[in-house]
Amino acid sequence: MEHLQAFIYDCDRRTELAKRRLAETQEELSAEVAAKANKVHELAEQIGKKLAKAEHLGAEGNVEESLKAMEEVEEIRKKKLQAEQEYRNSMPASSYQQQKLRVCEVCSAYLGIHDNDRRLADHFGGKLHLGFIKIREKLEDLKVKKNLLMIVGKNKRLNAIENVAKEEMKEGLEEKEESDRMILKLGIVFVTVVRVVEVAVVVLDGVTEDRDLATAVEDPLLVLDARDPGLALHRNAATDRHEDLGLETGSEEMAVGKEDATGHVHLDRLKKNDELK
Numbered sequence: 001m002e003h004l005q006a007f008i009y010d011c012d013r014r015t016e017l018a019k020r021r022l023a024e025t026q027e028e029l030s031a032e033v034a035a036k037a038n039k040v041h042e043l044a045e046q047i048g049k050k051l052a053k054a055e056h057l058g059a060e061g062n063v064e065e066s067l068k069a070m071e072e073v074e075e076i077r078k079k080k081l082q083a084e085q086e087y088r089n090s091m092p093a094s095s096y097q098q099q100k101l102r103v104c105e106v107c108s109a110y111l112g113i114h115d116n117d118r119r120l121a122d123h124f125g126g127k128l129h130l131g132f133i134k135i136r137e138k139l140e141d142l143k144v145k146k147n148l149l150m151i152v153g154k155n156k157r158l159n160a161i162e163n164v165a166k167e168e169m170k171e172g173l174e175e176k177e178e179s180d181r182m183i184l185k186l187g188i189v190f191v192t193v194v195r196v197v198e199v200a201v202v203v204l205d206g207v208t209e210d211r212d213l214a215t216a217v218e219d220p221l222l223v224l225d226a227r228d229p230g231l232a233l234h235r236n237a238a239t240d241r242h243e244d245l246g247l248e249t250g251s252e253e254m255a256v257g258k259e260d261a262t263g264h265v266h267l268d269r270l271k272k273n274d275e276l277k
Contacts, residue, residue, distance in 0.1 A: 001142045008139055011132065015108040022101055036087040040113050041102050043080040045124070047073055047117050052125025077117070087113075107132040 054069035100113040107129045111120070123129055 001139070001146070004135055004139045004142070008132075008136060011108050015103050015105060018103040018108060018110065022103065033087070033090045036083065036090055037100055037113060038102075039083045040080065040087050041111065043076055043083055044113070044115065044117075044120055045111070046076050047080060048120025048124040050076065051117060051121035055121065055125060073117075104129065106136070 050069050050073045054066045054073065057063075057066035057069060101110050102113070103109070104111055104123070109123060109128070111123065115123075
């Protein structure tokens with residue numbers, strides 16, 4: 001493709017150079033006259049192309065198509081004669097006789113406004129002109145295919161990017177779900193630990209209370225001195241009331257007994273102070 005492109009670029013460069021050279025050497029025409037001259041050139045080119053086509057069809061045996069092309073040539077010739085007459089009338093005779101050239105846009109060859117149909121047919125049916133036509137068509141076809149491949153490649157890249165984005169989004173969602181599950185598990189573990197601690201505290205409180213009760217029951221003998229008025233009455237912890245132990249205040253007797261879990265004191269006996277020493 002690069003080789004064909006360089007070949008066509010060189011041809012187009014020669015065409016532009018030839019146009020500038022003609023503009024410098026040929027007599028400058030007014031816009032009206034130039035338009036009429038261009039019309040003659042265009043009709044002449046159509047005749048040359050149709051003649052070349054008719055000859056090609058005839059060589060391949062397509063007689064009917066060839067005759068049809070020749071009929072079209074005759075119609076174009078009539079239009080050309082009229083255009084030439086208008087062009088001749090728009091300028092002096094001396095100027096009209098000068099050969100007005102133009103450059104072929106396909107192969108950069110020079111074409112004259114007064115060229116006959118045979119010469120035009122030889123040009124447009126010639127190998128040089130037809131070869132450049134095929135080269136230009138092939139180059140355009142390659143450009144179209146290249147553009148299509150670029151579009152397809154771009155679409156593939158976009159699809160690949162979209163698929164990567166979807167995969168990353170999916171992985172992100174999976175990671176988030178895993179993180180949520182982990183947080184939920186940690187929450188459950190935390191709640192479980194809190195509940196275990198609460199149960200342990202309750203159990204420990206119960207054990208402490210039982211130990212206190214057991215300690216209260218297993219307390220050693222209570223020795224109350226009746227001589228102390230403050231000890232004559234024993235406070236019942238369960239009822240928060242003081243109970244009379246039946247000791248005579250100020251006597252020499254002492255009360256010996258045990259206090260049960262409810263706070264009551266059970267007296268075993270009364271002894272003299274001397275007996276307790």
